[in-house]
Amino acid sequence: MTDSAPAPASDTESPVCRRLVGRTAVVTGAGSGIGRATVRRLAAEGAHVVCADIDEETGKAAAAEVGGLFVRVDVTDPEQVEALFRSAHDTYGSVDVAFNNAGISPPDDDSILTTGLDAWRRVQEVNLTSVYLCCKAAIPYMRRRGRGSIVNTASFVAVMGAATSQISYTASKGGVLAMSRELGVQFAREGIRVNALCPGPVNTPLLKELFAKDPERAARRLVHVPVGRFAEPEEIAAAVAFLASDDASFVNAAEFLVDGGIAGAYVTPL
Numbered sequence: 001m002t003d004s005a006p007a008p009a010s011d012t013e014s015p016v017c018r019r020l021v022g023r024t025a026v027v028t029g030a031g032s033g034i035g036r037a038t039v040r041r042l043a044a045e046g047a048h049v050v051c052a053d054i055d056e057e058t059g060k061a062a063a064a065e066v067g068g069l070f071v072r073v074d075v076t077d078p079e080q081v082e083a084l085f086r087s088a089h090d091t092y093g094s095v096d097v098a099f100n101n102a103g104i105s106p107p108d109d110d111s112i113l114t115t116g117l118d119a120w121r122r123v124q125e126v127n128l129t130s131v132y133l134c135c136k137a138a139i140p141y142m143r144r145r146g147r148g149s150i151v152n153t154a155s156f157v158a159v160m161g162a163a164t165s166q167i168s169y170t171a172s173k174g175g176v177l178a179m180s181r182e183l184g185v186q187f188a189r190e191g192i193r194v195n196a197l198c199p200g201p202v203n204t205p206l207l208k209e210l211f212a213k214d215p216e217r218a219a220r221r222l223v224h225v226p227v228g229r230f231a232e233p234e235e236i237a238a239a240v241a242f243l244a245s246d247d248a249s250f251v252n253a254a255e256f257l258v259d260g261g262i263a264g265a266y267v268t269p270l
């Protein structure tokens with residue numbers, strides 16, 4: 001497959017819609033990749049954005065760029081996560097949107113045959129336990145207002161298996177998907193929507209790092225992407241903004257694929 005669909009034009013980075021004016025959005029993993037692009041997009045749509053990251057430098061930069069609030073947080077720590085949502089509420093008066101997005105994909109999480117218990121547990125903590133903690137902390141604020149939108153970052157690997165396994169990562173994302181569905185059902189009548197965002201492979205440091213040393217592995221993956229390229233972070237951010245907004249008022253407990261058609265494809269290698 002040599003052709004690929006064009007990446008979005010840069011003018012899509014200046015959306016005309018202002019769907020989030022007056023809303024407060026908390027973004028974890030705000031300093032990089034999908035989180036960073038989403039911070040920009042939510043702010044452009046009018047939201048107050050609370051930028052949470054374990055990396056102080058990048059998180060602060062993200063907040064400074066949009067005039068938002070930076071909170072340093074390790075999303076695996078219950079007290080720090082509670083303090084994050086408390087700060088958001090105390091600063092802006094509400095928590096309307098939670099984009100629970102921080103995640104890791106370390107190289108020692110690989111085939112089940114070689115992945116040790118330490119790597120397994122670390123990935124579960126950062127990718128899955130963190131989402132549990134963030135939802136647990138955010139939902140009470142949303143219940144008070146009778147509205148809220150939670151978007152939890154899963155992955156397309158939550159709905160299909162990869163031959164190039166990262167066993168704990170995949171299992172963690174399956175957990176995010178199942179948890180989001182259940183929370184969406186439980187709190188729907190209180191005006192709180194919970195959706196799992198399932199991005200396909202994105203041009204971010206996480207993926208670049210993974211494949212930089214292994215171009216053959218990257219090429220093997222691209223064969224499976226109908227549009228013939230990885231996503232730009234801005235394309236994922238646009239989906240988050242939609243899910244966060246009232247335009248998605250009937251989208252709940254969904255596995256929201258933004259994957260360029262990967263999960264729908266039956267591809268025959270050349």
Ligand SMILES: NC(=O)c1ccc[n+]([C@@H]2O[C@H](COP(=O)([O-])OP(=O)(O)OC[C@H]3O[C@@H](n4cnc5c(N)ncnc54)[C@H](O)[C@@H]3O)[C@@H](O)[C@H]2O)c1
Nearest residue numbers: 029031032033034054055074075102103155201202204206
């Ligand atoms: N990049 C992809 O191709 C892709 C595809 C599908 C899903 N995802 C998911 O999207 C999310 C974001 O991925 P990305 O590619 O933007 O990654 P990234 O590495 O560019 O950014 C992740 C951010 O999370 C932060 N972080 C890591 N551990 C943390 C912790 N314990 N506490 C607080 N912050 C922490 C990092 O400092 C970093 O700023 C992840 O959940 C990832 O699994 C990524």
